[in-house]
Amino acid sequence: MVTNQTETAIQVPRAGRGRWLLLAAGLLLLGCIVLPWLRFVIIADQRVALSLTGQQAATIGAIETTDGGLLYRSSFWLFFAPLAGAVGLALGAINLLPGRSAPWHGLFAVLISVTASVAVWGAFAASQEIAQKQKVAVEAQLGLSVAFMALLLLLVGGLILLREASGQKPAFRAALDALNFMAPGSLLVIVFFFLPAIILFILSLTDLSSANFSEPWTYVGFDNYKRMFSDRFFPKILRNTFQYVILTLLFFNVGLALLLALLTAHVSRRVGFFFRLLWLLPRITPSVVYIVMWQRIAQQPPYGILNQILGLFGVENQPYWIPESPWVFVVLVNGFVGASFGMIIFTSAIEAIPADLIIAAKVDGAGNLALIRDITLPLLRWPLLFVVTYQTLSLLVSFEYILLLTNGGPGLFTTEVWALTAYKRALQTYFGSNQWAYGAAWGFVLVLIGAILSVTYLRVFRFNDLVQEPKIDVL
Amino acid sequence: MRVELNDLTKRWGNVTGADNISLDIQSGEFVAFLGPSGCGKTTTLLMVAGIYKPTAGEIRFDDRVVNQVPPKDRNIGMVFQSYALYPHMSVRQNIGYPLKLKKSPAAEMEQRVQRVADMMGIGHLLDRRPAQLSGGQQQRVALGRALVKEPSLLLFDEPLSNLDARLRLTMRSEIKRLQLDLGITSIYVTHDQVEAMTMADRIAVMQEGKLQAYAPPNELYERPRTTFIAGFVGNPPMNLFDVQLMREGDRYLAKRQGLEFELPPERGSRAAAKAEVTVGIRPEDITLLPDAAGSNEGSQGEVFVVEPLGRDNLVDVRFDDLHLFVLADPRQTLKIGDPVRLQFDGDKVQLFDPETEYSLLWT
Ligand SMILES: Nc1ncnc2c1ncn2[C@@H]1O[C@H](COP(=O)(O)OP(=O)(O)OP(=O)(O)O)[C@@H](O)[C@H]1O
Ligand SMILES: [Mg+2]
Numbered sequence: 101m102v103t104n105q106t107e108t109a110i111q112v113p114r115a116g117r118g119r120w121l122l123l124a125a126g127l128l129l130l131g132c133i134v135l136p137w138l139r140f141v142i143i144a145d146q147r148v149a150l151s152l153t154g155q156q157a158a159t160i161g162a163i164e165t166t167d168g169g170l171l172y173r174s175s176f177w178l179f180f181a182p183l184a185g186a187v188g189l190a191l192g193a194i195n196l197l198p199g200r201s202a203p204w205h206g207l208f209a210v211l212i213s214v215t216a217s218v219a220v221w222g223a224f225a226a227s228q229e230i231a232q233k234q235k236v237a238v239e240a241q242l243g244l245s246v247a248f249m250a251l252l253l254l255l256v257g258g259l260i261l262l263r264e265a266s267g268q269k270p271a272f273r274a275a276l277d278a279l280n281f282m283a284p285g286s287l288l289v290i291v292f293f294f295l296p297a298i299i300l301f302i303l304s305l306t307d308l309s310s311a312n313f314s315e316p317w318t319y320v321g322f323d324n325y326k327r328m329f330s331d332r333f334f335p336k337i338l339r340n341t342f343q344y345v346i347l348t349l350l351f352f353n354v355g356l357a358l359l360l361a362l363l364t365a366h367v368s369r370r371v372g373f374f375f376r377l378l379w380l381l382p383r384i385t386p387s388v389v390y391i392v393m394w395q396r397i398a399q400q401p402p403y404g405i406l407n408q409i410l411g412l413f414g415v416e417n418q419p420y421w422i423p424e425s426p427w428v429f430v431v432l433v434n435g436f437v438g439a440s441f442g443m444i445i446f447t448s449a450i451e452a453i454p455a456d457l458i459i460a461a462k463v464d465g466a467g468n469l470a471l472i473r474d475i476t477l478p479l480l481r482w483p484l485l486f487v488v489t490y491q492t493l494s495l496l497v498s499f500e501y502i503l504l505l506t507n508g509g510p511g512l513f514t515t516e517v518w519a520l521t522a523y524k525r526a527l528q529t530y531f532g533s534n535q536w537a538y539g540a541a542w543g544f545v546l547v548l549i550g551a552i553l554s555v556t557y558l559r560v561f562r563f564n565d566l567v568q569e570p571k572i573d574v575l
Numbered sequence: 576m577r578v579e580l581n582d583l584t585k586r587w588g589n590v591t592g593a594d595n596i597s598l599d600i601q602s603g604e605f606v607a608f609l610g611p612s613g614c615g616k617t618t619t620l621l622m623v624a625g626i627y628k629p630t631a632g633e634i635r636f637d638d639r640v641v642n643q644v645p646p647k648d649r650n651i652g653m654v655f656q657s658y659a660l661y662p663h664m665s666v667r668q669n670i671g672y673p674l675k676l677k678k679s680p681a682a683e684m685e686q687r688v689q690r691v692a693d694m695m696g697i698g699h700l701l702d703r704r705p706a707q708l709s710g711g712q713q714q715r716v717a718l719g720r721a722l723v724k725e726p727s728l729l730l731f732d733e734p735l736s737n738l739d740a741r742l743r744l745t746m747r748s749e750i751k752r753l754q755l756d757l758g759i760t761s762i763y764v765t766h767d768q769v770e771a772m773t774m775a776d777r778i779a780v781m782q783e784g785k786l787q788a789y790a791p792p793n794e795l796y797e798r799p800r801t802t803f804i805a806g807f808v809g810n811p812p813m814n815l816f817d818v819q820l821m822r823e824g825d826r827y828l829a830k831r832q833g834l835e836f837e838l839p840p841e842r843g844s845r846a847a848a849k850a851e852v853t854v855g856i857r858p859e860d861i862t863l864l865p866d867a868a869g870s871n872e873g874s875q876g877e878v879f880v881v882e883p884l885g886r887d888n889l890v891d892v893r894f895d896d897l898h899l900f901v902l903a904d905p906r907q908t909l910k911i912g913d914p915v916r917l918q919f920d921g922d923k924v925q926l927f928d929p930e931t932e933y934s935l936l937w938t
Contacts (some may be wrong), residue, residue: 459655464626466647
């Protein structure tokens with residue numbers, strides 16, 4: 101009896117209406133972000149498209165431009181709309197089966213499928229008309245917006261249906277609760293990561309380029325990938341990329357960051373703050389200015405600062421250093437910028453270690469080194485995992501400093517990394533021939549590498565072990 | 576090991592944490608630092624541990640000045656209110672950590688960890704992480720970790736404050752028993768005076784960074800040297816109030832609006848030079864009598880509040896603007912507003928100088 105009462109007392113109320121609020125909030129949030137984005141996708145003009153990075157260009161690969169007019173190739177969206185319709189219908193059907201249905205479930209699903217169908221029709225009709233007249237972009241926009249909303253409704257409706265249908269299986273229900281809980285976040289990831297990645301992939305299977313963009317593009321299978329892997333410089337670029345990522349990460353983004361954090365955490369607060377601020381300077385300097393500064397440092401005599409200093413020691417007739425040892429500079433330039441991120445994360449993690457732990461370790465007999473080795477570093481495991489993972493991925497796709505510093509040179513592909521290649525193929529070639537589809541192939545493989553690396557990191561660092569058992573059980 | 580603090584002072588800018596603390600601790604003695612929050616107990620303890628560098632004064636371990644010795648070379652064990660267990664290490668690793676730092680051989684380490692864990696009754700928990708233990712178990716681990724290297728000095732910083740009342744009682748006697756068995760010199764910081772009274776051989780009472788008294792518990796209790804000590808030591812606290820002192824022949828009368836009682840001559844004479852004194856009397860040294868009209872012995876007041884404490888009732892008796900706390904037999908039925916008379920046990924009355932707040936009876 102007593103036990104019963106306690107249990108009732110501590111039972112957390114079931115999701116109930118809150119779920120709807122959560123979902124509504126997610127939807128609204130999404131609407132605010134998605135609609136402007138859609139608008140951007142639809143009315144983006146050529147100039148905008150050309151100034152975009154590879155991945156963005158790939159995302160809006162659906163844009164086609166004719167003499168200044170705006171056209172939208174709705175095919176990509178049409179790819180999703182029938183899918184929405186199909187799933188909606190299927191859900192509706194399931195709910196019509198005896199023993200499984202509350203009538204409104206079925207109604208809901210049917211509504212979804214109807215909306216989706218309208219969307220398909222709207223988008224399709226619009227695209228047909230676009231092909232003839234160039235003025236109906238507005239209708240296209242409308243149809244496609246509806247299609248998108250339909251997709252979202254479908255997702256929400258599907259989740260609810262599944263939840264209702266799974267009342268008897270607690271494990272399944274728990275999994276769904278988790279899904280519900282993450283819904284707003286997952287939707288963002290889907291819209292801003294999965295969809296662009298899929299579009300990127302589809303684009304990479306075509307021959308879209310500035311040479312043929314006024315004609316309908318054609319599907320060319322994996323030709324772009326074959327071309328990429330058989331590129332004479334492919335091995336070189338691959339090696340460069342790993343060299344760039346590993347060296348910068350090891351020595352700067354993690355190594356130097358950790359060193360700076362440990363040092364600045366062990367001096368007085370004000371001095372530590374000052375030095376951390378100092379190390380943030382490269383980060384907030386505009387990249388062009390920053391690179392020009394490095395070039396000033398490395399110039400040949402009498403201009404270069406480095407050479408002026410060397411001159412003081414009687415070392416004369418030194419060269420312009422950047423082409424001389426380009427890799428040293430590529431790593432230095434990126435590392436000085438990259439170290440600040442880890443430094444800040446590590447510093448706050450170090451400062452969050454309770455003072456009692458440090459005192460206990462000292463009293464237990466730990467000197468400074470033992471303290472760092474046995475207490476500080478193990479407690480920094482999670483921020484370390486985070487910084488390594490995050491920085492690997494951001495280094496993998498970063499190229500702007502290399503572009504500005506060496507542009508992949510000197511000579512052929514000396515410092516050219518993967519992301520730079522993707523950018524150049526898609527958006528920056530001599531003669532203005534942008535091979536959007538080919539660049540997308542490079543970009544997509546990079547996405548795959550990133551995804552595989554993240555999963556590997558999570559495994560290697562045994563992420564699950566780091567997450568403590570929940571102290572609050574799901575009822 | 577003997578510990579001696581000489582004029583130990585710690586300042587940060589114009590904040591003073593500990594002010595001229597001087598005391599000595601005999602080998603094997605259990606000393607409690609007692610005082611209200613912020614009085615400098617932790618500060619003093621951390622100086623002894625070597626975490627804070629004293630601004631002035633010296634710390635001696637067995638006549639050796641250790642001011643410059645880093646904590647790792649002081650051979651100290653320490654237990655914290657927050658337990659301060661290393662969250663990423665198992666219980667075994669936690670307890671074994673001091674030995675690991677001493678580079679003890681693995682077999683010996685294993686054996687000693689097991690022995691200490693068994694002694695603490697946590698031998699079966701060695702493979703758990705601290706997060707998987709209850710508060711009491713965590714505190715046992717912390718105690719084990721402090722003991723495993725057989726320190727020559729044990730420091731406790733409010734180790735029981737996070738435990739529930741009953742567990743606190745058990746742990747209290749366990750710590751005391753362990754300390755007696757092992758004979759390790761110990762400093763025990765607490766703001767709970769019951770803990771200090773029951774565990775310590777001597778208590779150092781601190782206030783605002785200064786050492787107020789350093790004496791065995793019963794002496795602090797029976798012969799408080801300042802009003803602060805009188806008010807701080809003992810629960811429920813001593814009643815303190817000002818009275819006019821009258822001398823009638825060889826009788827000493829203490830008078831106050833609505834209150835009058837006689838002091839025994841040997842105590843009263845110590846205060847003879849003062850016209851006004853502060854009287855201190857513990858609630859258990861006052862007897863509550865129902866008001867028998869016409870009697871003018873004792874003083875008359877009215878019951879203001881009755882707090883049942885179980886064994887006793889704590890009665891708040893009001894005399895005009897003065898409230899006195901009295902411990903009364905619960906069988907004595909009292910209602911709010913009842914007129915009562917109080918009888919003071921004159922031999923227990925304390926007298927203080929209202930200006931200096933020092934005792935007129937003890938120096
Ligand atoms: N690092 C520090 N910097 C400046 N002032 C400090 C520092 N540590 C403590 N103090 C001050 O010194 C005084 C004594 O602090 P201490 O921690 O010794 O108190 P305590 O007696 O242990 O109190 P509690 O019972 O609350 O733990 C307090 O006024 C506190 O504000
Ligand atoms: Mg304290």
